[in-house]
Structures are given as structure tokens and as C-alpha cells.
Amino acid sequence: MIGIFDSGSGGLSVLREIIRILPKERYIYYADNAFCPYGEKTPGFIQDRGRAITDFLLGEGTDIIVVACNTATAAAISTLRAEYQVKFIGMEPAVKPAALSSESGVIGVLATSGTLKGSKYLNTKGLYEDDVIIEEHVGKGFVELVESGVLDGPIAEATVRESLQPLLDKGADRIVLGCTHYPFLRDVIQRIAGPDVQVIDPAPAVARHLLDVMRTEGLVREDGGPSLPDVRLVASGDPTPSRMLLDKIIKNEIIHA
Ligand code: DGL
Numbered sequence: 001m002i003g004i005f006d007s008g009s010g011g012l013s014v015l016r017e018i019i020r021i022l023p024k025e026r027y028i029y030y031a032d033n034a035f036c037p038y039g040e041k042t043p044g045f046i047q048d049r050g051r052a053i054t055d056f057l058l059g060e061g062t063d064i065i066v067v068a069c070n071t072a073t074a075a076a077i078s079t080l081r082a083e084y085q086v087k088f089i090g091m092e093p094a095v096k097p098a099a100l101s102s103e104s105g106v107i108g109v110l111a112t113s114g115t116l117k118g119s120k121y122l123n124t125k126g127l128y129e130d131d132v133i134i135e136e137h138v139g140k141g142f143v144e145l146v147e148s149g150v151l152d153g154p155i156a157e158a159t160v161r162e163s164l165q166p167l168l169d170k171g172a173d174r175i176v177l178g179c180t181h182y183p184f185l186r187d188v189i190q191r192i193a194g195p196d197v198q199v200i201d202p203a204p205a206v207a208r209h210l211l212d213v214m215r216t217e218g219l220v221r222e223d224g225g226p227s228l229p230d231v232r233l234v235a236s237g238d239p240t241p242s243r244m245l246l247d248k249i250i251k252n253e254i255i256h257a
Helices: 012-021 043-059 070-083 095-101 113-117 119-128 142-147 154-169 182-193 203-217 240-250
Strands: 002-006 026-031 064-067 087-089 106-111 133-138 174-177 198-200 230-235
Touching: 002 012, 002 043, 012 026, 012 064, 012 182, 012 203, 012 240, 026 043, 026 240, 043 064, 043 070, 064 070, 064 203, 070 087, 070 113, 070 119, 087 203, 095 106, 095 119, 095 174, 095 198, 106 113, 106 119, 106 154, 113 119, 113 133, 133 154, 142 154, 142 182, 142 240, 154 182, 174 182, 182 198, 230 240
Parallel strands: 002 026, 002 064, 026 230, 064 087, 106 133, 106 174, 174 198
Antiparallel strands: none
């Protein structure tokens, strides 16, 4: 069984990509929404949440854990890897594909402040900042929008514009979604950015990496598996927001290329 966690519903954008390539697996998704958002929390706090969630997921029989949260990956994945035997798959900020494909020479990164301050992001950024200008902005209020189920409309548009416009004004032609909640606002982001700007979500690459690791570890199911994605949802707070998004994902109502 594959365990996946996030501070709330954001990691469902990663689960959606994983289900596409591993539809027959069993999943348990843990939304830590009693403690959401993680964005401004200390690394120590997020590490403690990571331990509690890992203990729970292992107790339920999980074979591999996806940290479907950029902030938790930045704050806690190396600690978790040092303390547990189970394999952890984390999020990668998609700076590389953005930097390699940018024509304007300016890329924009939207993420939480925890992610932008983390050494994982800073190291990745360091590899490309001689080649392109990297502009960053916290997606202020984005997580709250997604957690309240507001994925489009005037409020979503005004909130997204406030954080996205500064990146566009600096000439960014690639926008990296550095938080797993943000892909749920992708339609709004793309509409504001316009057709010449490419919005990049690392989730498909993370899903492919998970598949590679599962193959290496011999964890891919050999039997038929369930005919519909088998996802158990657990939340530390009210499960309703994640339940609503998960139902849409399973019914294929939220699809992005
Ligand atoms: N979805 C998360 C991330 O990828 C966390 C957002 C938050 O809780 O602040 O960073």
C-alpha cells in the first residue's frame, strides 16, 4: 500500500498523477488539515507531524510513503529518512525544466515561504541562477482557497493575481508550481498568465520517480488490483474538503494535461 501525506488537500494533486500510472495500487491519503497550513510552521513542528503521520501510515501497512508536500519535503524528509527504514518519495521544485525551456530567461516560482527558505530549493536554484533569472513569490492565500474548495471565480482570481502578477511583470515565461495545493488553481493561474506562459507542475515527474522506485523495490502489484482507484482518506481535521476533491479526481472531473 502506498501512503501519501500533505498538510491538507494539496497532495491530492500528486495522488491524481500517481493514480494515472499506478491505477491498481491501494492508497492511504493522510490530510493533516488540523495543522494546515504548514507554510509558516517551524521545521521542528513539521518534523514532529511527519513522525506522527509516518507512524500512523506504517501501522496501517504502508510499504512506501510519498511526502506530497513541498514544505514538508523541505523541512522533514531528510530527518524522516534518517529515522525510518521505509522509503520516502519527496517533491522536487521543477526549476530545471523551467530553466531549460525558458525563452525570456526569467522563470517564476510560486511556493510557500518554508519551501523557498529550504536548502533543497536553494541548492536547486543555485544550479540554474547563472543561466536564468529566478523570481519567487509566496502564493499568498492559495492554500486557504483550495482548502475551502474555491478553485475558480472572482475571489480565486484576485488572490492568485496578487502573487502571480509580480512574476509576470518581471518577464517570467515559466511558472513553477512549488506547492502541491497550487495545481488546483491551475486554470486561474494559466488564464491570468496567458497562453505564452507555461505553468509547470512537478507532480507527473514525482509520480514517474515513485514508479521507478517501486519497481526497484519490487513493490508494484503483480495481481489485477481493484478496478477503481482504491484510496482510503484519513484527515486529522474535517475530512470534507479533501473528500470533495478526491471524489472529483476519482470521477476524472479535475483533469490537467
Ligand atoms: N501543499 C503544501 C506544499 O506543497 C503545503 C502548503 C501549506 O500547508 O502551507 O508546500
